[in-house]
Amino acid sequence: MNPTRTSTGFSLARVGAMVLRYWYLLSNSWPRAVELIYWPTVQMLTWGFVQLYVAQNSSFFANAAGLFVGGLLLWDVLLRSQQGFAFAFLEELWSRNLGNLLMSPLRPSELIVSLMAISMIRLAIGMLPVTVLAIPLFGFNIWGLGLPLAVFFANLVIAGWSIGLVIIGILLRQGMGAEALAWSLMFLIMPITCVYYPVTTLPWIVQPVAWALPTTYVFEGMRAILIDRTFRIDLMATAFAMNAMWFAVAVFAFYRLLAAARRAGSLLQQGE
């Protein structure tokens, strides 16, 4: 009688259903897709021209082409992976659909994996055109970094997911009152993680905080390639180790916040 296929474990089919839900949202609403490309493009143009101007007046920057644009593109990978993760979840709050999902067989682990997949889709749509555009406009080919780019990318995306996980945990517990975190939390990290300048530029008291962030090692690694033409494996190994720790902490925090939301009854009171 019952046409449902029962399963006790993790289901890739349910992850696929959530990705399909998001794909339908994007394909039905072209302004959303345009917005994904719009901000990275505006940012890249702004920082690209700043870099051109500075390079014309500084031999240091002239010899380290791509320092700003490279920093910006990698920063956008971090920012968009976090926002893609958190915004896909916010879509469920905005459309008052969260109750349907939480009362469906969708497991929290499946929700997390689907948000990761959606964040990658958003990242690809937003970043691919911009990285290609940077080649003719500013002579900076981030794809020319090769293997280091893949390592940078993996580290930044995992860091973005970790922050996104904590944000959606807080959204589950606190509701839409915490929405601003999804937009703004990364910008608190931006000056500390040293996107455009070395860690030594920071006041000495802040430097340990910067080194506690895996993303700082990525931006330092990028500068090592562009300035010293050296790929610092030690920096990347540390970044991966710190990412593994922070991701585990984020998963733990998410499940704790979800349990707290279940105890407090806040899952039934989602809204403003």
Place this chain on the structure above:
Amino acid sequence: MPAASEPDPRFAIEVRDLAKHFGDVLAVDGISFEVARGTVTGLLGGNGAGKTTTIGMLMGLILPDGGRITILGHDMPAERAVLLERMNFESPYVDMPHRLTVRQNLEVFGRLYRVANLRDRIAGLVADFDLTAFVDRKAGQLSAGQKTRVALAKALLNSPEVLLLDEPTASLDPDTADWVRGRLETYRATTGATILLASHNMPEVERLCDDVVILRRGRIEDRGAPEDLLRRYGRDTLEEVFLDVARGTRAENAETARPNHEEAEA
């Protein structure tokens, strides 16, 4: 008879000493009730009586402070993941994604419930719920009545053995509400599903429900078949019974001895 701690196969839902506090507020105060398989039970009560909290705990969205819930022989929330594949829920206070069409929504939820032969299932529900005219329209563009029909189609996608409904006909015109009640009667009759219905619409409860649980301030104030409640309270309608319970009043011809919950359950 099964032992007290064993699930009773006659019941789809068994609730024992269920309790929930929110801070200093006692939302549900140690309630116990059962819902027999294949029946429709109404959960009545004024605002703040504990209906939504009870449904939230039955769906595993809210963790109880005490007590036990058994659904289809499984413990909720411990076996929530398995149970939710055999249950479903509908409420006008929960929407479906506005920018997806009706067909896309049904496809996504069908995949979430891993419904076999999904295309055929959706085609059947579109026909049953008369959705053809707007199946390719975005959900956010539908009228309240159309949204309710779509939400009910979603709630029946997995042919749930247990269906929880939170005011399913709220804000519907009488014609559409009557149509929805007819669909629920047909679904129960053809599948033998168990339905728990929270409602403020007393004619709806009289029409659909085999049994009624009346909550007040987090406690079960009374329960029984609608006709038994009418007789005991000496009233002609459940609305009058509801008002008696809410206000603590009694009709002159009401039976003097109101049975306690154990007697009502028996």
